[in-house]
Amino acid sequence: MSEVLTKAKRVKSAEKTLRLATTDEKNRAILEIGRQIEKEQPMILKANQEDVRKARQNGISEAMIDRLRLSEVRMSDMVKACSKVATLADPVGSVMKSWVKGALNITQIRVPIGAIGMIYESRPNVTLDATILALKSGNPVLLRGGSDALASNMAIARAIKTGLSKTGIPDFAVEIIEDTNRENVSQLVKMNAYLSLIIPRGGAGLIRYVIENSSIPVLETGVGNCHIFVDYNADREKSIEIIDNAKTQRPGTCNSVETVLVHEKIASQLLPPLNERLGAKGVEIRGCINTSKIIDCKVAQESDWETEYLDFILAIKVVKDVQQAIDHIEQYSTRHSEAILTNDLTNARLFQASVDSAAVYVNASTRFTDGEQFGFGGEIGISTQKLHARGPVGLEELTTYKYTLIGDYTIRG
Amino acid sequence: MSEVLTKAKRVKSAEKTLRLATTDEKNRAILEIGRQIEKEQPMILKANQEDVRKARQNGISEAMIDRLRLSEVRMSDMVKACSKVATLADPVGSVMKSWVKGALNITQIRVPIGAIGMIYESRPNVTLDATILALKSGNPVLLRGGSDALASNMAIARAIKTGLSKTGIPDFAVEIIEDTNRENVSQLVKMNAYLSLIIPRGGAGLIRYVIENSSIPVLETGVGNCHIFVDYNADREKSIEIIDNAKTQRPGTCNSVETVLVHEKIASQLLPPLNERLGAKGVEIRGCINTSKIIDCKVAQESDWETEYLDFILAIKVVKDVQQAIDHIEQYSTRHSEAILTNDLTNARLFQASVDSAAVYVNASTRFTDGEQFGFGGEIGISTQKLHARGPVGLEELTTYKYTLIGDYTIRG
Numbered sequence: 001m002s003e004v005l006t007k008a009k010r011v012k013s014a015e016k017t018l019r020l021a022t023t024d025e026k027n028r029a030i031l032e033i034g035r036q037i038e039k040e041q042p043m044i045l046k047a048n049q050e051d052v053r054k055a056r057q058n059g060i061s062e063a064m065i066d067r068l069r070l071s072e073v074r075m076s077d078m079v080k081a082c083s084k085v086a087t088l089a090d091p092v093g094s095v096m097k098s099w100v101k102g103a104l105n106i107t108q109i110r111v112p113i114g115a116i117g118m119i120y121e122s123r124p125n126v127t128l129d130a131t132i133l134a135l136k137s138g139n140p141v142l143l144r145g146g147s148d149a150l151a152s153n154m155a156i157a158r159a160i161k162t163g164l165s166k167t168g169i170p171d172f173a174v175e176i177i178e179d180t181n182r183e184n185v186s187q188l189v190k191m192n193a194y195l196s197l198i199i200p201r202g203g204a205g206l207i208r209y210v211i212e213n214s215s216i217p218v219l220e221t222g223v224g225n226c227h228i229f230v231d232y233n234a235d236r237e238k239s240i241e242i243i244d245n246a247k248t249q250r251p252g253t254c255n256s257v258e259t260v261l262v263h264e265k266i267a268s269q270l271l272p273p274l275n276e277r278l279g280a281k282g283v284e285i286r287g288c289i290n291t292s293k294i295i296d297c298k299v300a301q302e303s304d305w306e307t308e309y310l311d312f313i314l315a316i317k318v319v320k321d322v323q324q325a326i327d328h329i330e331q332y333s334t335r336h337s338e339a340i341l342t343n344d345l346t347n348a349r350l351f352q353a354s355v356d357s358a359a360v361y362v363n364a365s366t367r368f369t370d371g372e373q374f375g376f377g378g379e380i381g382i383s384t385q386k387l388h389a390r391g392p393v394g395l396e397e398l399t400t401y402k403y404t405l406i407g408d409y410t411i412r413g
Numbered sequence: 414m415s416e417v418l419t420k421a422k423r424v425k426s427a428e429k430t431l432r433l434a435t436t437d438e439k440n441r442a443i444l445e446i447g448r449q450i451e452k453e454q455p456m457i458l459k460a461n462q463e464d465v466r467k468a469r470q471n472g473i474s475e476a477m478i479d480r481l482r483l484s485e486v487r488m489s490d491m492v493k494a495c496s497k498v499a500t501l502a503d504p505v506g507s508v509m510k511s512w513v514k515g516a517l518n519i520t521q522i523r524v525p526i527g528a529i530g531m532i533y534e535s536r537p538n539v540t541l542d543a544t545i546l547a548l549k550s551g552n553p554v555l556l557r558g559g560s561d562a563l564a565s566n567m568a569i570a571r572a573i574k575t576g577l578s579k580t581g582i583p584d585f586a587v588e589i590i591e592d593t594n595r596e597n598v599s600q601l602v603k604m605n606a607y608l609s610l611i612i613p614r615g616g617a618g619l620i621r622y623v624i625e626n627s628s629i630p631v632l633e634t635g636v637g638n639c640h641i642f643v644d645y646n647a648d649r650e651k652s653i654e655i656i657d658n659a660k661t662q663r664p665g666t667c668n669s670v671e672t673v674l675v676h677e678k679i680a681s682q683l684l685p686p687l688n689e690r691l692g693a694k695g696v697e698i699r700g701c702i703n704t705s706k707i708i709d710c711k712v713a714q715e716s717d718w719e720t721e722y723l724d725f726i727l728a729i730k731v732v733k734d735v736q737q738a739i740d741h742i743e744q745y746s747t748r749h750s751e752a753i754l755t756n757d758l759t760n761a762r763l764f765q766a767s768v769d770s771a772a773v774y775v776n777a778s779t780r781f782t783d784g785e786q787f788g789f790g791g792e793i794g795i796s797t798q799k800l801h802a803r804g805p806v807g808l809e810e811l812t813t814y815k816y817t818l819i820g821d822y823t824i825r826g
Contacts (some may be wrong), residue, residue, distance in 0.1 A: 016743065020766060101788045104777055108523055113799045114769070192624070196799045211605070217800040238822035245769045245824035330429065341822070352817045356527070364517055364820030373825065374816075375514045386526045386609045386813040387630040388801040400799040403787075404765045407777030409651035409754070411658035412786065 004187045007175035008194035011115040011127040011140040023090040029169040034082025036163035047155035085132045088377040091396040103410040110399045112138030114196035118373035121202030124152035137398035140173040147180035189214035221381030224254035224336035226366045229325035231342035232265040246365045259315040261325040290318040305332045305381040326354045337366040358391035417600045420588035421607035424528040424553040427586035436503040442582040447495025449576035460568035474577040498545045501790045504809040516823040523812045525551030534615035537565035553586040560593035584777035602627035634794030637667030637749035639779045642738040643757035644679040659778045672728040673737040703731040707730035720743045735760040739767045750779040771804035
């Protein structure tokens with residue numbers, strides 16, 4: 001039996017125990033994992049140094065190495081994450097709706113999804129984060145990390161399993177795939193008999209591969225080609241503040257802005273100071289023809305409207321009105337997060353009703369699309385699909401529901 | 414451009430109008446469709462007679478022909494369905510949650526999913542039912558019916574489009590694929606750029622094909638290998654009543670019972686009268702060894718525990734206790750509907766907590782798993798998957814949500 005099949009069966013077999021586990025039992029397990037991570041920190045850091053050394057040998061970029069590297073601070077954050085997830089409300093068992101129909105009492109109640117397959121790339125802290133969020137929501141998890149982080153991931157997974165073995169939650173509720181051959185991703189996404197959900201986290205290539213090949217339902221996360229539209233009567237200074245925040249605070253995140261649309265009536269007042277502010281921070285601007293008549297910038301190509309730069313680059317387009325902004329977003333957006341900056345209530349309402357994205361803002365930065373910022377206490381990613389969950393995927397989004405019905409020996413007439 | 418691509422683009426382009434359509438506009442469109450169906454009844458019935466004639470020539474079974482055939486009664490039901498769906502509450506725009514976080518007001522609001530691909534088999538009334546449920550929930554729909562019902566489906570679709578053309582909803586919100594070549598199903602399930610959801614309705618083969626090949630999220634409907642467990646202290650007479658109802662009321666439906674599990678303490682009192690009652694209705698019993706020692710019946714094979722008979726056949730197994738019943742269900746159930754008949758509250762609670770199916774009953778027939786019986790007013794199928802929707806898929810389940818956020822030029826700190 002292949003490693004993937006063996007471990008998929010193991011996590012599946014943990015579903016029953018987790019389904020019935022109490023909140024206390026799950027919290028104890030998560031806290032025990034935290035303690036074990038703390039205890040095994042020297043081993044985990046040593047394994048991580050080995051991964052970093054190999055990555056350097058393989059000529060991996062410094063940006064990637066930064067994502068791969070664990071430090072004492074990052075490890076302390078991992079331990080804190082355990083304490084925090086233990087304090088979050090348990091979504092399992094909460095009643096979503098309850099009603100009476102004829103002689104039947106019908107209750108819709110939150111339950112775990114079941115075994116989840118998690119496919120991710122270089123950040124080894126995902127091994128822990130995914131595990132504790134999955135366990136808290138009652139789901140076993142089969143982890144498949146990237147080859148660059150293999151030693152780190154295995155060391156973290158060992159600590160997780162040792163932690164679990166001291167609790168009532170079986171240690172096979174969390175399994176990690178050791179062989180990071182590419183073949184096993186294609187095997188994993190066909191394990192319908194054992195896994196109820198696949199969550200890919202990583203680059204666009206990985207996500208596309210999983211969507212195209214998985215026969216298991218997928219939670220699509222990630223790509224954010226986010227827009228901000230500055231309406232004719234927006235506050236100029238505050239708009240510049242928001243665009244700066246949305247572009248430069250952390251440009252590598254999916255909720256950063258990539259294209260700013262500017263109402264033609266405000267363009268000549270807004271663009272020069274915006275250009276100055278962003279230029280000072282090293283942001284390259286790629287503007288439409290009309291933008292380039294107002295400020296000195298590169299001229300945007302068609303491909304710029306489609307690109308998630310994840311970098312200090314911003315596309316700018318002058319538009320006629322809110323409707324043209326909405327149409328541009330309809331055409332190019334990845335349906336993650338978009339904002340309108342305006343003091344016109346009619347336009348604000350039209351924009352929020354028309355734009356079909358997970359998060360649609362009025363007078364705020366797109367950077368808020370995040371489980372922590374929404375108050376979910378944590379997230380496993382940002383969903384850009386329509387089914388099941390949209391936007392930040394926290395504990396509630398890692399559950400499903402079932403109906404429980406009680407009758408009095410009731411038959412259908 | 415292929416027919417599938419052309420029509421997928423057309424329905425996608427109707428998303429914007431439907432997203433902003435008011436409840437009144439959608440209701441008027443649905444009622445207009447009903448009027449047009451009524452008006453074109455002679456043409457639709459004529460087209461249907463042609464389908465039935467061809468099906469006979471092709472040696473299609475009488476059961477299938479019965480599913481294919483439209484009558485004046487069935488057509489009048491279709492018109493009534495339009496009036497009914499028009500009266501149902503519109504899920505779009507309802508607020509699921511709303512809270513304040515820092516300077517942001519965050520609202521989770523129900524919105525349409527977007528264009529849906531519907532792939533179905535011989536019943537032509539699905540053409541209408543799927544259309545009106547999709548439109549009411551704000552979703553355009555691309556229909557791909559079976560070749561047997563082609564003339565009927567085209568006639569119904571023509572009436573739908575004529576009806577729509579008299580309203581504010583564009584007639585390209587509903588498109589039907591005319592070429593029923595098998596190739597176009599494989600093309601349809603890859604139209605990620607235009608369709609947000611695929612719903613297959615039909616036999617197990619069609620559903621499996623769609624799950625294995627679609628890169629678009631799928632709502633899996635259908636297969637129900639449902640169980641009833643009769644506990645040691647269940648009321649004997651009432652239990653027989655429920656089993657009879659769940660098996661014989663309409664054995665071809667997915668919520669009918671296929672296996673009855675009987676506590677060993679009640680087996681010798683329950684099985685003889687149950688056998689007599691079901692025997693009189695022509696039900697064939699396939700029992701485990703212990704069952705066959707109490708009543709005269711065929712001996713069940715391993716495959717019987719896995720089979721959705723959809724027929725006058727019932728598998729029966731004697732079990733030691735509620736836990737053994739739960740374990741049997743865990744192994745063989747398709748996670749549709751299961752029931753426990755008991756007067757033991759501890760066992761009732763354990764069964765409802767442990768059994769991981771869409772609907773878990775205490776003292777009621779599994780036949781209630783149905784949108785109408787749940788009070789949803791209609792359904793497009795019964796979901797047996799865990800993601801997005803579970804159990805009856807009504808109007809609410811045909812929506813998703815987005816977050817709208819309002820700030821005061823708020824930036825992330």
